[in-house]
């Protein structure tokens with residue numbers, strides 16, 4: 001039987017609608033949630049992401065400040081710009097779009113974001129709190145993946161979950177969040193032996209490896225939930241995931257498409273985090 005496609009558009013719209021309702025409540029109390037996004041340089045993919053975030057803010061009633069800095073901006077200049085925004089009490093969330101130009105240290109930039117404004121969930125404090133299960137901002141892509149799995153009604157508890165990829169932004173935190181849902185988690189990466197066999201055991205497969213159609217039909221267990229985090233620009237100029245979508249639709253029970261899947265949920269979760277940041281900075285739950 002063909003799998004069910006998990007519709008990121010519908011799910012993201014639901015999440016954003018919930019945020020928009022809460023934003024109305026906050027505004028009635030005189031609080032206008034505000035997200036500041038800094039982009040350095042003109043990476044076209046980054047520009048598209050930043051434009052998307054601006055649009056999402058508009059839909060949710062969140063104020064959006066977008067600062068586009070030239071490619072030649074120095075690290076010092078970027079840190080100065082960030083310092084102004086971190087000191088501004090009307091700015092609740094601060095995000096610096098990655099990747100940054102090579103002459104700027106991503107580590108130094110991330111560490112300059114105060115944890116309470118770190119709506120990406122990238123700072124060491126938020127990563128640490130997530131790891132030990134304390135309240136924190138969850139990184140948006142992994143949090144979006146979990147919401148998508150939850151939307152299927154399939155319980156993660158006790159299931160074999162396999163994460164392909166070990167990046168700090170997706171693979172590692174996705175594994176931790178699956179663990180928090182009581183899944184039995186395996187992380188596979190470029191050095192993993194018997195990768196296909198391991199994937200075949202997965203009741204839940206999260207692909208975040210950055211290679212077009214890396215996950216073929218023979219790597220998917222019958223009835224699995226397949227979450228495709230990949231966004232790869234194919235030779236045809238179109239966006240493709242890390243999963244062979246047609247093959248996955250034949251084997252799995254649920255599959256996320258690309259585009260129209262995880263990417264939209266990532267953006268929706270950023271709105272959730274920005275709302276949360278505005279509440280926390282105004283001592284609201």
Ligand code: GUN
Pocket residue numbers: 095096097098099120140141
């Ligand atoms: N670049 C690609 N994805 C992301 C993200 O989630 N946050 C930031 N800041 N940069 C990114």
